[in-house]
Amino acid sequence: MKVVKYAIILTFLGLTLTSCSGGAEATSGIQAAPVGQAAPTAISTAQVVITGALPQNSPGISWTNPASLDHIEYTLGTSAGGSEHTPWTDIGVVTNYTHTGLVGLTECQAYYPSVRAVSATAQISTTLTSTSFYWDNSPPAGLGVPDVSADDATAGSSTTTTWTAATDNCVLDHYEIAIGTSAGATDVQTWIDIGNVTSYKIQDGVNGASFTLTEATNYYITLKAVDEAGFEVIQNSGAFQVFNPATSLPNMVARLDASDLSSILDSGGLDASNGAFNGSVEDWLDTSSSANTHHFYQNGAAPIFDGVDNHVVFNGTNQYLTVANHAELNTATTDQRNITASFETSADTTTLQIIYEEGGASRGMNIYIQSGNLYCGFWNINNDGDGSQSFTSVSAPIATNTIYHVTWVFDYTNYTGAAGPDGELTCYVNGSSIGSTTSTSLLYAHSGAISLGSYLNDSYTHTGALNGNGGYFNGDVMELMLFNDPPDASTVNTIHTYLEDKWN
Template identity: 85%
Template sequence: MKLVKSAIILTSLGLILTSCSGGAEGADGIQAAPVGQAAPSAISTAQAVITGALPQNAPAVSWTNPASFDHIDYTLGTTSAGSEHTAWTNIGTVTNYTHTGLVGLTECQAYYPSVRAVSATAQTSTTLASTSFYWDNTAPSAVGTPDVSADDATAASSTTTTWVAATDNCQIDHYEIAIGTNPGFTNIQSWINIGNVTSYKLVSGVDGASFSLNEATNYYISLRAVDGAGLSITQNSVAFQVFNPATSLPNMVARLDASDLSSILDNTGKIASNGAFNGVVEDWLDISGSANTHNFYQNGGAPTFDGVDNHVVFNGTNQYLTVANHAELNTATTNQRNITASIETSADITSLQIIYEEGGASRGMNIYIQGGNLYCGFWNINDDGDGSQPFISVSEPIAINTIYHITWVFDYTNYTGAAGPDGDLTCYINGSSIGSTTSTSLLYAHSGAISLGSYLSDSYTHTGSLSGNGGYFNGDVMEFMLFNDPPDAATVNTIHTYLEDKWN
């Protein structure tokens, strides 16, 4: 009779035994079939790059061995799981390995360590390849000189710095930047990793930076390009200084700065830093350094000085400052003007409040608050040869008890006559344009009184003409600047960044 076929699986021996008996012959046979060797797992390489003269050691490689095996083979290839550089080598039963004495490496070439398990019967597992590493022994080169010509440094930020990217035989990993008082020094701000960029502005309190800069002091940017191996090259900038509108911008004709205590005088002639200063602002001196001095003075009710925040405070009732008429300010025709003010509103932003006004019922420019909005206005009602320009304005809602930096720009430098193109007017608040409009007229001589904190001897708003004096400002003024030059949007942003760093 025939016997039943049976199979016995001997997993511990790695064999499958099959028993057969058949018929009259009575012949029996045993056949053995191998089972595949389990592979190592969880391989990792300790680092991605090595540096230094050859011979070098490869990064350490570690992995987890299978439950059953005889030994581990190791290889190194230029492809994943390949063995182009180093043939398979028995390294015993270890779970980590450092390939020493490497020679014949090519810089920047990827090399892949791999391992496999080998059984007692010489069966090999599938290959387990690690991530690659490369060898780099050449520093970066040709990083561009840091360009600091943006001229937008403040007390709490460096100038915006740009540069041409460095070159490297492998790859640039990141740049580092620092500030010093001499080329190559890092005594103001030590090295900071800023990533792989080609433009950066250091700001105190950002990315770990902590520093302060002073006006009229030379500073230098140091820039370091670092590759993946940690090799680097350094370039230094020319000197830069904290942005100062009086020296950095053209045609400033007046500047009031409440942080300059020597420019604030009371009615006894004492400056605000004097212990006997009585708090009344009788005079606010022009520190523009322009050829003509335009000091503002009280001519009715004097504002007061907040010595804690260094603000000139207007009470909204009867306080203002004025300045003598002058061709630089109002008694000559102009085709360009930049009025910039830093203010803080009070709880009242509803009533009419003139922050600054020049002109009268016929011609002028102003900045004012009314009905919860801030307005920038312009008018040249009389026809002075190029048509009448009715009152025009742009406006933006504002909030109570809030600091604002305002710039009102008149630019008619493209004027060619009555039949030519219109002039442009743009108002900016806190670095952003709130709107633009156009004028058909230059701003002709307007000898009506100039006022900081009210209107004097008539004015104009979007609701119509105003007579006499009024519109007293209820709030603080920290800084005021007047230029006979129209800045572009980028320059306005620089001015406002300077003011925000200073007053916010």
């Protein structure tokens, strides 16, 4: 019988039987696979940033231990699983750890806490690494002073504010913005998180904002840049006010504003704020602060004042208001004009209805409704030395029972004579251009009557000449502004935003 001798060799994790001759015995050999140390699981960290002068404590980390282990080792490195800062250290059998007294940290450097389990036989598990944290002890820098020069604030919105972006040595998180009645104050609108932007317009009802601004009051923007650690830097703007066309825009020559009850007078001279006011609008006073006042008055049937909505209501039959001729308005040659009107249509947008008109059969400008369209018209049919300009207009569809804000701009400030370039006319509705046309002629003196709510003493439309009086407006007028200055598209948008906020 063959005798086989065996040596028994104890290995790390099991027993392996081998023959003394070194040959593996398939029939009588016994092998056990090595069993490693299980690793911790489910690691989490309390925060991603620490602040303050060193030494500091790290964010706390926690994990779940395996069923069997001897102890946990901890390390801190600048790479996942690395030990560049702190070597592996026995921290006992725990499931959470805070590294106290940290020194030697570099601001904004990512540091990774890691743990591993060690068995009684010194077997080491795989490494479990937490999300990194960093140390930040510096606020943002370089935040620009808020620029409030846009001058487009309304009762329900701040001026558009822009600024130079802040920088941060680690992570700039967001900006916050507020409104106050003094520099640095937040008494009108408290802090709002506006994200990471460099331009913002605070609007009532948007992003949690709730406020109302009033004209002729100084307001200030306070801006805060906040980094991920919570450090912040603050800048304050100069003063801004609610946009007021009379003071913010040049060369306003007349303004009718139905929200100013003191400017609405009845036949007895009582204004609309008086309890005895009889409702008729005999006079609508100019509130433009122009050197010359241009009050409108009824010269036939007076429109009615709606004291609920503060609208002047025209009946479409015989009501209108007019104003005395003046060189600022119509009896002098001009190379520029801005007519802006806020009105509400009725159920009728089919019949001819003049909202505003100046001039007669020879020269003039107007804004009117006909056949479901809004028209902005211009004509200088007589040849006054630079050619005859036949009636020209821009139009767009218009809806019933709807508020509109219209600006009709004549700009011939590039006039150099009959052989020079043409002038430009652009009509804007609710902040957007509906089209442009040109004129070969200046707008020469046109002493035909000016009318709000009709045409008087002849006029012109795209269908031809109009004789006498007519075209009575069936709808409401809230505001009329006349300027001898041509605004650009951005300024028109500001005007219309102001009017929409006020009347819509």
